[in-house]
Amino acid sequence: MLVADVAVPVPLARAFSYEVPQHLAPLLVPGARVLCDFRKRQTIGVVVGLGEREPSPDLPLKPLRAVVDARPVVPKELLDFLLEVAGYYYAPIGEVLRMALPALERGEVERLEDVQGELGTLKRTKQIGEARELVISATDSVEEPGTLRGQAREILALVRGTGPQVLSRLEDRFKNARSAAKKLASLGLAKLEQRARAHAPLFAELAERDTPPELTTAQAEATARVTASIRGESTERGFLLFGVTGSGKTEVYLRAIAACLEVGKGALVMVPEIALTPQLVGRFRARFGDDLAVVHSGLSDKARHAMHKKLLAGEVKVAIGARSALFAPVPSLGLVIVDEEHDGSFKQEEGVRYHARDMAILRAHRAGATIVLGSATPSLESFELSRKGKLTLLRLPDRAKSEASLPVVEVIDLKRFGAGPTGDPLLSLPLHRALEATLAKKEQAILFLNRRGHSPTIVCMMCGTVHTCKACSVSLTFHRGRGGFDSESLEGGRVRCHYCGYEDHVPDRCEKCGSRELLLEGLGTEKLEQTLAEAFPAATIARLDRDVAEGGKSEKLLSRMRAGEIDILVGTQMVTKGHDYPNVTMVGVVNADAALSMPDFRSGERSFSLLVQVAGRAGRHERPGRVIIQTRNPEHPAIVLAARHDVEGFLRSELKDRAEVHYPPFAKLALLRIEAIDARVAQRTAGDLARACMASAPARAGKVDVLGPSPAPLARLRARYRFRVLLRATDRGPLRACLAAVEPLLSGIDRRARALIDVDPVSMM
Ligand code: ADP
Ligand code: ZN
Ligand code: ZN
Numbered sequence: 001m002l003v004a005d006v007a008v009p010v011p012l013a014r015a016f017s018y019e020v021p022q023h024l025a026p027l028l029v030p031g032a033r034v035l036c037d038f039r040k041r042q043t044i045g046v047v048v049g050l051g052e053r054e055p056s057p058d059l060p061l062k063p064l065r066a067v068v069d070a071r072p073v074v075p076k077e078l079l080d081f082l083l084e085v086a087g088y089y090y091a092p093i094g095e096v097l098r099m100a101l102p103a104l105e106r107g108e109v110e111r112l113e114d115v116q117g118e119l120g121t122l123k124r125t126k127q128i129g130e131a132r133e134l135v136i137s138a139t140d141s142v143e144e145p146g147t148l149r150g151q152a153r154e155i156l157a158l159v160r161g162t163g164p165q166v167l168s169r170l171e172d173r174f175k176n177a178r179s180a181a182k183k184l185a186s187l188g189l190a191k192l193e194q195r196a197r198a199h200a201p202l203f204a205e206l207a208e209r210d211t212p213p214e215l216t217t218a219q220a221e222a223t224a225r226v227t228a229s230i231r232g233e234s235t236e237r238g239f240l241l242f243g244v245t246g247s248g249k250t251e252v253y254l255r256a257i258a259a260c261l262e263v264g265k266g267a268l269v270m271v272p273e274i275a276l277t278p279q280l281v282g283r284f285r286a287r288f289g290d291d292l293a294v295v296h297s298g299l300s301d302k303a304r305h306a307m308h309k310k311l312l313a314g315e316v317k318v319a320i321g322a323r324s325a326l327f328a329p330v331p332s333l334g335l336v337i338v339d340e341e342h343d344g345s346f347k348q349e350e351g352v353r354y355h356a357r358d359m360a361i362l363r364a365h366r367a368g369a370t371i372v373l374g375s376a377t378p379s380l381e382s383f384e385l386s387r388k389g390k391l392t393l394l395r396l397p398d399r400a401k402s403e404a405s406l407p408v409v410e411v412i413d414l415k416r417f418g419a420g421p422t423g424d425p426l427l428s429l430p431l432h433r434a435l436e437a438t439l440a441k442k443e444q445a446i447l448f449l450n451r452r453g454h455s456p457t458i459v460c461m462m463c464g465t466v467h468t469c470k471a472c473s474v475s476l477t478f479h480r481g482r483g484g485f486d487s488e489s490l491e492g493g494r495v496r497c498h499y500c501g502y503e504d505h506v507p508d509r510c511e512k513c514g515s516r517e518l519l520l521e522g523l524g525t526e527k528l529e530q531t532l533a534e535a536f537p538a539a540t541i542a543r544l545d546r547d548v549a550e551g552g553k554s555e556k557l558l559s560r561m562r563a564g565e566i567d568i569l570v571g572t573q574m575v576t577k578g579h580d581y582p583n584v585t586m587v588g589v590v591n592a593d594a595a596l597s598m599p600d601f602r603s604g605e606r607s608f609s610l611l612v613q614v615a616g617r618a619g620r621h622e623r624p625g626r627v628i629i630q631t632r633n634p635e636h637p638a639i640v641l642a643a644r645h646d647v648e649g650f651l652r653s654e655l656k657d658r659a660e661v662h663y664p665p666f667a668k669l670a671l672l673r674i675e676a677i678d679a680r681v682a683q684r685t686a687g688d689l690a691r692a693c694m695a696s697a698p699a700r701a702g703k704v705d706v707l708g709p710s711p712a713p714l715a716r717l718r719a720r721y722r723f724r725v726l727l728r729a730t731d732r733g734p735l736r737a738c739l740a741a742v743e744p745l746l747s748g749i750d751r752r753a754r755a756l757i758d759v760d761p762v763s764m765m
Pocket of ligand 1: 248
């Protein structure tokens, strides 16, 4: 009997076996999608294995219903890679596959229906014409037992089982889909998002072909080494392209891709989500035209599907995108590029918690492709790989444009400098004067502040109580929104939790003592924008943060910035990456301490790279740049070394510290994350799991340290108490053995709790 192992999109670790009916056998290939019965309904799965097996009378297999694709939708190289990803992260194979597959296009199922007459239950769906659609997806949260019934419950099960769904399509099946979805969202069990349909803006304009510039000596040397590797003329397979901001790393990528296409192979380029701007994509399209597939989260199912097909068919050979582009079916992969490889957004923090940079190295290695990791501030992990000779270090020590130089950085000690003319302690006199000077020269400035909203806290003046989220252990942020101009009035504003999305009116009294004297504390981007507008009435001030970006306004804003219509751009992390504006000569870091104070062993590394990256936005062209960093810790090495542009000095000193405290890259980590609505349930479960870890052979042999259980730094999130157990080992082998021992226990814990494994964790919160 021919048996197919099928991965279905459910959070279960294994694939399921089905009998292959005779009439389907000739059509079936590994990597193809099939329709099969699963838990009383039909679902689309992917064949991961195929073989003859003795039929067993005790365990009769269900037959496959239909074959969806005649050819694999997942090429062999990618399928094997996905299986390895699932194994590495202890993730369900179905979920990993789901990330690699575009949602099945309905039209295609209808066609199959006509041809095979097998797909009776998948009914016709109407085409929807509007430009945006509302999509519902499951969050990581679990429901309190018994809170859900009816359609809300069914819809949640569906989105958990099959992934995000377009709400209007659900309405075909569930009459109350809309209200049920809202209910799920209000309980934190699901997310509702507007998503653009086809014709995503990144594809809109046709790029003119550019003429490649003459390479600098350093660029030429780097390009030669990478090209030799792609052509198989050298044994080097991996590179760390360590180039200062503005050194022209992108040009090296472009040349490498060209060399890759020349030998008939495909290339994959990954960039951080917020770096995926029309400007960057434009540079790639200017070189490769329509040979380029852009993969991003704003794509409609249809566009995603079309792209997938073009790549599979080899019509398009280069894919560029954020994290998820890792799974693009690029044909005969010859080159993988990870730009800004140090960026935290390459780690997915929900669902399958994979690290796209680490897995890019793996995919390239398996495919025999060349890998290039690029950064101005390499991660310690990659830098250490280069020190051990596993990656070849290529340096671009100077800015590409001969007239451009690195900006001069001044550190302002906020303990010594008080407030400038605005009276806000976070706008010191030197920063104020620097902004004035920039405006006077008709140049542009960027101010970076890592807090969105108006004020990060609301405090009671009488008893000091801070207004916090009811579901999370964090303070609520005051947002003025479109409200009035009186910066200290709470009227018309809203409070929001930046972790769970809770939003409400501003309270009119303290919930503890009832006092009406509430005070706004701290500075967020909204307030900074407002304060600057009052201080510099003749200047055009704009703000870029998630609140603006969610309204879909960021592209317009960036093109206004480019056109010189904005004098001062205020923003969060979004202003720090990738942008290349000739007229930006001044960059201010309003508060460098926020990132330094995070309870995380990587906080120094993260602050440092943030500072270098944001400073790198200044003076990229002819005009010299100037950077002001405000801090209360002017002696902190991350700040001192960032001010000197001494990246290597920082990497070396930080590596020394990491070696001393035995943390990555000198140790391997895994985190068990445990959460439950009841704190005692969470704590008890965490304790049980920690004991199981300690009882494992590698821990008893002293090869794995078990740290905890302890409450997570973010002790409560979305009404769940959170605990963690940290596993640490010098070598990966014992760590994996320990995880293998506890992994089977995760499905048998107290049903009110949830536990998961986070391999190589990035967020320690
Ligand atoms: P990075 O990615 O290293 O920060 P970019 O690739 O954005 O740097 O390059 C910075 C600027 O230098 C861009 O405006 C780019 O067009 C320009 N540039 C890159 N290479 C060259 C070159 N060889 N000659 C002249 N200008 C260059
Ligand atoms: Zn009070
Ligand atoms: Zn919250």
